[in-house]
Amino acid sequence: MLGLKQVHHIAIIATDYGVSKAFYCDVLGFTLQSEVYREDRDSWKGDLALNGRYVIELFSFPFPPQRASRPEACGLRHLAFSVDDVVKAAACLEAQGVKCEAVRIDPFTGKRFTFFNDPDGLPLELYEQ
Incomplete structure (x- = not known):
């Protein structure tokens, strides 16, 4: 048996890291647990918790492609x-x-x-x- 216990985290790539960090923290109520700028990738990574539990890995990357969203695109x-x-x-x-x-x-x-x-x-x- 594989032994999965729970979902560990969800990774989200933002076009504007600061705007998305503010949305998830200030609007939705997540807490920023840690944050690092990865210079070699020109990328931010923030770990966000909900009620003390690590849930979201928030990333930025230069020029990420648009997400196919509607109608009912394959994927998440x-x-x-x-x-x-x-x-x-x-x-x-x-x-x-x-x-x-x-x-x-x-x-x-x-x-x-x-x-x-x-x-x-x-x-x-x-x-x-």
Whole structure:
């Protein structure tokens, strides 16, 4: 048996590292655990934690290609975050200038959810616990 335990981290490449770092930390509430500039690659790497748990590796690279996003492109579809109240969380994002889609109901679980985008258009989801 392979023995996978959990997802260790998610790597995200940003076109503007500072803008994305501010979005994930100041808007979404992640904490910057460590940060390094890799001069040989002209690249920043930040390790971001959510509630003390390392979750996201945030990178910058010079001139990254655009991400194929819609409609339903192959690859990572979206990154979802669980919240206690989707409507309240979406209102918090909207108050900070982050546009959210209309809240929908998952037909299989009956739970509420909505989507929004990070500064590079990466689709993110809020999903009610």
